[in-house]
Amino acid sequence: MTIIEPAEVPRLADNVEQAAPGELAKLLEFRPGQSFAAVDAESTPGFSGDKADGRAAHDLDNAVLKDLQERLFANTKAGGLKRAFVLVLQGRDSSGKGGIVRHVAGAVSPHGVVTAAFGVPTEEEAAHHFLWRIYRKLPRFGTIAVFDRSHYEDILVPRVRGLTPPRVWQERYDVINEFEEGLAESGVDVIKVMLTISPEKQAERLRDRIVRIDKQWKHSRGDLEDRRDWDEYTEAFQDLLERTSTESAPWYVVPADRKWYSRWAVVRLLIDRLQDLDLQWPRGTFDPEVELALLEKSDPRRR
Numbered sequence: 203m204t205i206i207e208p209a210e211v212p213r214l215a216d217n218v219e220q221a222a223p224g225e226l227a228k229l230l231e232f233r234p235g236q237s238f239a240a241v242d243a244e245s246t247p248g249f250s251g252d253k254a255d256g257r258a259a260h261d262l263d264n265a266v267l268k269d270l271q272e273r274l275f276a277n278t279k280a281g282g283l284k285r286a287f288v289l290v291l292q293g294r295d296s297s298g299k300g301g302i303v304r305h306v307a308g309a310v311s312p313h314g315v316v317t318a319a320f321g322v323p324t325e326e327e328a329a330h331h332f333l334w335r336i337y338r339k340l341p342r343f344g345t346i347a348v349f350d351r352s353h354y355e356d357i358l359v360p361r362v363r364g365l366t367p368p369r370v371w372q373e374r375y376d377v378i379n380e381f382e383e384g385l386a387e388s389g390v391d392v393i394k395v396m397l398t399i400s401p402e403k404q405a406e407r408l409r410d411r412i413v414r415i416d417k418q419w420k421h422s423r424g425d426l427e428d429r430r431d432w433d434e435y436t437e438a439f440q441d442l443l444e445r446t447s448t449e450s451a452p453w454y455v456v457p458a459d460r461k462w463y464s465r466w467a468v469v470r471l472l473i474d475r476l477q478d479l480d481l482q483w484p485r486g487t488f489d490p491e492v493e494l495a496l497l498e499k500s501d502p503r504r505r
């Protein structure tokens with residue numbers, strides 16, 4: 203007979219220190235006046251270990267996130283809770299947005315998460331208010347939506363590319379703040395992550411997309427143009443953070459040169475928000491004794 207051992211639960215080395223989710227949120231939250239450009243993209247705030255430690259931490263945290271999302275869903279189904287979360291990922295090309303989407307989506311139940319990527323607006327999208335395509339992807343209560351880019355592109359791209367008169371994108375700061383405040387009031391929290399990557403790391407990743415067969419499908423000339431406009435984007439990011447970091451929806455600036463770190467940090471930021479809800483398993487509104495007796499009676503072999 204083969205004895206099946208349970209999978210070994212990964213443990214973090216004793217000397218690795220990691221900030222609790224709430225502490226990490228405070229470490230990464232954008233503070234008015236803070237310089238976006240000064241955030242060291244290679245740093246790992248709140249985590250003292252290396253890549254291998256980071257990977258071990260993922261497994262542990264992913265299990266926590268999975269459990270919390272299930273509790274969220276259970277309370278929505280059986281407790282009438284009306285809460286949902288939108289994780290917004292912004293950042294330059296190759297800052298790892300797509301990888302984080304896959305990481306978070308892979309951690310929770312497929313029923314508990316929806317993902318959406320917002321590229322250049324389609325003809326139909328462009329014929330609508332810029333928030334139209336965002337509304338259509340808002341999560342149902344009990345679930346998490348992960349956005350690869352978002353409504354913030356509608357400030358960044360027109361600004362840097364000069365696609366509209368400045369007035370058009372300038373008005374959007376307030377429109378977005380009101381939109382997100384309204385969402386929070388109706389139970390949908392927006393968690394906004396601005397990934398920051400160094401020019402050197404970006405060059406390395408974009409180069410891979412040109413020379414590696416398995417990555418060539420990701421290469422786009424447009425990414426090189428955006429890279430050339432590095433400083434214009436930096437300014438645009440700075441203003442965006444200043445103008446749209448609000449009490450109900452603050453921005454978190456996450457160093458992203460080390461993918462294992464940004465993934466760990468984003469999952470912890472999500473865990474922090476979910477833990478705030480203090481979600482208990484909803485108790486059944488039945489008498490377990492009665493139900494157990496009925497279960498016994500329902501034994502098909504007793505018919």
Ligand code: ADP
Binds near residue numbers: 322323356422
């Ligand atoms: P990615 O580069 O993230 O893998 P895509 O190439 O499909 O994905 O789409 C991203 C491109 O779409 C980026 O260049 C981005 O700036 C552009 N984009 C996204 N939203 C908008 C928008 N609202 N207006 C103009 N361009 C946008």
